[in-house]
Amino acid sequence: MYIPTFDDVKAAHERVRPHIHRTPVLTSSYLNELTGADLFFKCENFQKAGAFKVRGASNAVFGLSDEEARNGVATHSSGNHALSLSYAAGRRGIPCHVVMPRTAPQAKKDAVRGYGGIITECEPSTSSREEVFARVQAETGANFVHPYNDPRVIAGQGTCSRELMEQTDGLDAVVAPIGGGGMVSGTCLTLSSIAPETAIYAAEPDQADDAARSFRAGHIIADDAPVTVADGLKVPLKELTWHFVKNHVTDILTASEDEIVNAMILTWQRMKIVMEPSCAVPLAVILKNPEVFRGKRVGVVITGGNVDLKKLPWMQG
């Protein structure tokens, strides 16, 4: 298992810069007053393909030699990684094979195809996904880019907190949502090198708190099919992301579904930005743990903006 270094982050940044946005950092005097902290929102919802995932995906795609790139790339994902990898492969002009459950929303399939991705459907089970993916990879010879358990992807995600530190002149803490741990690992990788004094908090739904339980237990615990409105955060840690979480994360804080939805509404109303439910988990834990953040300069990673506007969580039920 290769552990990426900050040199890999710097190389990734040079490599991906032409293909991504340096997203803005927004502030809100209302939310500062409400939390008693100085919050700096890194808006990856404005990122190319709508999410930070394009950083890691682009680093993987543009880091391939021409020889390696010839057969394209492949992944299994029904979310932002599928979009981002399709986008990056399209920019390089190579095929991107995506294995998705046939039950995935039509809108997601359309979006992947919109970026040029080639979809192979599987049944909605782990065994089917693995079988179909193995077949696709064998048939195409494509380079596998895992959504997060890949050093190239983690080094790419590390470019986000590097920009955040440049844009804010330093922070006491950074809070990012945690699912598989790609963004959190990239944040650990970068901050442990350039700002080791900055605390790193991961934010997770109560109802998908496998990372928090892993953190306390000292080994990976994976949940089977957790249910949460923060649908980007259902996947488990893997060995590479666990390495960073275990060694560099200050704490993992959790919030209830109601707290997440309320934080999401608050952000939309006050900051006028469209973001996914997953991105509301950091604000939810900041509001829930004022003693941890009060008086501090806190970076908050808004990870993505690809939300189904016709199925907003406050509309259901």
Next chain:
Amino acid sequence: MYIPTFDDVKAAHERVRPHIHRTPVLTSSYLNELTGADLFFKCENFQKAGAFKVRGASNAVFGLSDEEARNGVATHSSGNHALSLSYAAGRRGIPCHVVMPRTAPQAKKDAVRGYGGIITECEPSTSSREEVFARVQAETGANFVHPYNDPRVIAGQGTCSRELMEQTDGLDAVVAPIGGGGMVSGTCLTLSSIAPETAIYAAEPDQADDAARSFRAGHIIADDAPVTVADGLKVPLKELTWHFVKNHVTDILTASEDEIVNAMILTWQRMKIVMEPSCAVPLAVILKNPEVFRGKRVGVVITGGNVDLKKLPWMQG
């Protein structure tokens, strides 16, 4: 009737600068491709109090002498002008009296009170509003700040297109929504002075097209209670805004309700910003009239972001 000049805009800008944001200008490669134009979105949805109206309101409030300011300010509005005037008066520490129909949504009343506004309710009719407003003004001696038919307000709104021109290095055209005509008049005032070659288009709903009909008829036509999803655009032109529209607007283009809602969804989905239905009318007319805008550099004013997230137009029906 005093017609404000560009010197008034410059004075307004100095006066309001400490109280407003210089809002960002966003671009979208997707929307550029879709329209064939280079679009520059001036994001007043990120403005203080959530809308451009704070420019004119702040100019009026901070332009008062201490003597004039002593009794506060007053207006009738159930929308963004009420919020903005309350915000500006609060910053100066003077009372703001707002006459609102008792039938206005509770959320709007709460928002005005949240900014310190003092509400007096009237019946939902013009006669009651005028009667109650006259009483409030007589009792308080407050300075009346009309939502748009006021030279101080128009000069304040003119600061928006001044920033837009600075931020874009020039434009072939600017498109802004038109209701009472405050934003469009401010745009005319500024551009006729600093960029007379830039075309000015006003965008209006088909179902509230009184400004378009006025423009063609050569005199003000006011509709009685038009119905449109673009609820900020229901009010009629008045003599001062008519002066600017008549003399400086290139054309007034209209769009259907469906076209407006579709442009709104498109903007939320692609630009990840929360904005009011009124702000979608410019993009709707640009999409509808590609021959007018293709190949041009076009400024688009996103006027505000105060939308009820629980009543989004694509949720109704």
